[in-house]
Amino acid sequence: MSTEERRSRLEELAPELVEELDAEDEADDQVxxxxxxxxxxxxxxxxxxxxxxxxxxxxxxxxxxxxxxxKDLYDGEFIVRFDDTDPETKRPDLDAYDEILExxxxxxxxxxxxxxxxxxxxxxxxxxxxLIEMGGAYTCSCPQGEFSDMxxxxxxxxxxxxxxxxxxxxxxxxxxxxxxxxxxVLRVKTDIEHKNPALRDWVAFRMIDTxxxxxxxxxxxxxxxLDFQSGIDDHLTGITHIIRGxxxxxxxxxxxxxxDYFDWEYPEVVxxxxxxxxxxxxxxxxxxxxxxxxxxxLDGWDDPRAPTIASLRRRGIRGQSIVDAMxxxxxxxxxxxxxxxxxxxxxRDAIDEETDRRFLVRDGExxxxxxxxxxxxxxxxxxxxxxxxxxxPVSDAVLLEADDVPAEGERVWLKGYGxxxxxxxxxxxxxxxxxxxxxxxVSVVHWVPADESQPVLLRTxxxxxxxxxxxxxxxxxxxxxxxxxxVGFARIDAHEGDQTVTYYAHx
RNA sequence: GCUCCGAUGGUGUAGUCCGGCCAAUCAUAUUGCCCUCUCACGGCAAUGACCAGGGUUCGAAUCCCUGUCGGAGCACCA
Numbered sequence: 001m002s003t004e005e006r007r008s009r010l011e012e013l014a015p016e017l018v019e020e021l022d023a024e025d026e027a028d029d030q031v032x033x034x035x036x037x038x039x040x041x042x043x044x045x046x047x048x049x050x051x052x053x054x055x056x057x058x059x060x061x062x063x064x065x066x067x068x069x070x071k072d073l074y075d076g077e078f079i080v081r082f083d084d085t086d087p088e089t090k091r092p093d094l095d096a097y098d099e100i101l102e103x104x105x106x107x108x109x110x111x112x113x114x115x116x117x118x119x120x121x122x123x124x125x126x127x128x129x130x131l132i133e134m135g136g137a138y139t140c141s142c143p144q145g146e147f148s149d150m151x152x153x154x155x156x157x158x159x160x161x162x163x164x165x166x167x168x169x170x171x172x173x174x175x176x177x178x179x180x181x182x183x184x185v186l187r188v189k190t191d192i193e194h195k196n197p198a199l200r201d202w203v204a205f206r207m208i209d210t211x212x213x214x215x216x217x218x219x220x221x222x223x224x225x226l227d228f229q230s231g232i233d234d235h236l237t238g239i240t241h242i243i244r245g246x247x248x249x250x251x252x253x254x255x256x257x258x259x260d261y262f263d264w265e266y267p268e269v270v271x272x273x274x275x276x277x278x279x280x281x282x283x284x285x286x287x288x289x290x291x292x293x294x295x296x297x298l299d300g301w302d303d304p305r306a307p308t309i310a311s312l313r314r315r316g317i318r319g320q321s322i323v324d325a326m327x328x329x330x331x332x333x334x335x336x337x338x339x340x341x342x343x344x345x346x347x348r349d350a351i352d353e354e355t356d357r358r359f360l361v362r363d364g365e366x367x368x369x370x371x372x373x374x375x376x377x378x379x380x381x382x383x384x385x386x387x388x389x390x391x392x393p394v395s396d397a398v399l400l401e402a403d404d405v406p407a408e409g410e411r412v413w414l415k416g417y418g419x420x421x422x423x424x425x426x427x428x429x430x431x432x433x434x435x436x437x438x439x440x441x442v443s444v445v446h447w448v449p450a451d452e453s454q455p456v457l458l459r460t461x462x463x464x465x466x467x468x469x470x471x472x473x474x475x476x477x478x479x480x481x482x483x484x485x486x487v488g489f490a491r492i493d494a495h496e497g498d499q500t501v502t503y504y505a506h507x
Numbered sequence: 508g509c510u511c512c513g514a515u516g517g518u519g520u521a522g523u524c525c526g527g528c529c530a531a532u533c534a535u536a537u538u539g540c541c542c543u544c545u546c547a548c549g550g551c552a553a554u555g556a557c558c559a560g561g562g563u564u565c566g567a568a569u570c571c572c573u574g575u576c577g578g579a580g581c582a583c584c585a
Binding site for chain 2: 031049050051053083084085086088089090144147148151152181182183184185194195196197198199200202203205206207208223225226230245246247248249250251253271273274278325328329330332333334335336337338339341342344345348349352353355357378379381382383413414415416417418434437438440442443444445446483484485486487488489507
């Protein structure tokens with residue numbers, strides 16, 4: 001019985017089972033696990049909270065990919081919140097704000113709102129004041145190391161029991177910038193004997209002497225720490241579900257103390273592991289990429305060797321291909337390796353049908369050609385005869401890749417042109433029928449005319465390759481894709497002088 | 508040291524909550540064959556995994572314990 005037959009038979013016998021079957025099928029199409037505790041009456045609302053200290057590397061694509069997909073799945077919302085509260089060690093890059101938003105757009109998502117933590121400092125101050133009044137926070141001038149030692153042995157520091165009045169005054173002095181970096185912090189009063197030392201009386205605000213690069217925030221010296229800022233914002237912006245990395249495993253527990261003081265309900269949290277991406281030897285970190293650019297190892301963020309979103313974009317890989325691969329990783333708490341081949345496979349699926357075939361010969365060897373027609377007309381796409389052919393002129397010589405050069409006396413089939421035999425003079429056209437190819441005696445190779453070809457630079461992950469393409473390559477606009485036969489897919493980047501610059505995408 | 512978390516083929520993932528339908532799903536990868544003017548696409552096939560050891564049970568990938576390995580936090584970074 002075929003599947004169809006079984007189905008209709010089942011429909012007769014037990015229609016309710018068919019429904020069940022369909023429901024299961026539907027569930028199977030959903031690649032991401034269900035979000036925990038989704039309230040039917042409430043809109044699922046999530047956030048991406050990037051630090052704008054540089055453009056995005058590939059790992060950053062995961063957050064918008066997944067929360068954007070959840071947004072679609074639950075008919076929810078997501079916002080982008082720039083967590084730019086450290087003007088010094090994670091100093092924001094003013095260009096990165098827009099670059100990140102562009103990356104999200106390229107991935108195919110549109111945030112419902114975009115906010116910056118550095119615009120909201122007064123809000124954080126207000127909540128700190130409230131917390132101080134409740135006895136939930138105190139100012140502390142302990143040197144960092146000393147506090148750490150006391151904390152680790154579960155001892156309270158002398159400032160913990162100071163009166164509210166003093167904390168209030170000292171905090172206002174912090175806000176007014178009356179302390180230098182390191183002199184005073186505001187701590188949240190948690191449980192100094194909590195069994196997890198990471199949760200004991202953590203810092204909520206500290207002093208930073210370096211002005212924020214954004215003009216609107218350059219006067220602030222008292223800055224909230226991530227756990228405070230993020231905790232307040234998640235509540236205030238109505239976030240229902242948070243996804244974050246395992247490095248922030250303790251954040252929810254830390255922020256839980258603040259939420260308890262304010263009597264707020266903490267959002268649902270999903271933690272996921274780190275992503276590594278194969279094919280790149282380098283570390284996936286903003287700072288290491290910045291370093292490599294400064295050292296001149298990379299041309300910039302969109303260098304084809306850079307593990308960045310801008311790089312894949314320039315190579316002509318669609319945002320959707322990245323999104324699908326990211327979503328496929330799921331949200332497990334263990335670390336995962338993403339195979340670039342998964343992204344490539346998605347992208348091939350997306351573009352193969354519509355991409356023209358063209359010839360590119362890398363590092364060609366020149367051979368005079370004798371006899372034969374004076375042009376070739378290969379199809380633009382092997383599965384679409386209706387799209388027509390391209391004309392490649394052949395005057396008296398062609399270029400072949402070293403690996404394709406036949407031994408003397410042997411034949412090859414120049415794809416779209418015809419059979420030639422290697423002689424001591426060069427290549428001589430023969431009258432062989434295509435049967436010789438079908439029988440496997442003669443291999444088919446790509447080629448370009450030696451004189452009428454167009455110089456091409458192919459930029460790849462392994463460095464730049466120069467070569468020559470058939471003349472028609474000059475007619476493509478920037479951003480169009482071509483498939484260099486037997487080489488791979490590439491994006492046309494620019495026509496510079498008499499050279500065409502292309503970026504290699506994938507096989 | 509203290510505290511969390513995790514472990515299914517090369518990679519990712521389903522199944523784990525509620526043990527039997529699992530000699531384990533799907534994708535990718537690799538290999539072979541077919542198609543083809545040797546790319547790509549498509550078709551067919553093969554390869555390959557439940558971290559280890561105990562326990563509970565008629566029955567364990569699934570529950571329990573121990574171990575091993577891996578990851579994370581204990582910052583006035585995010």
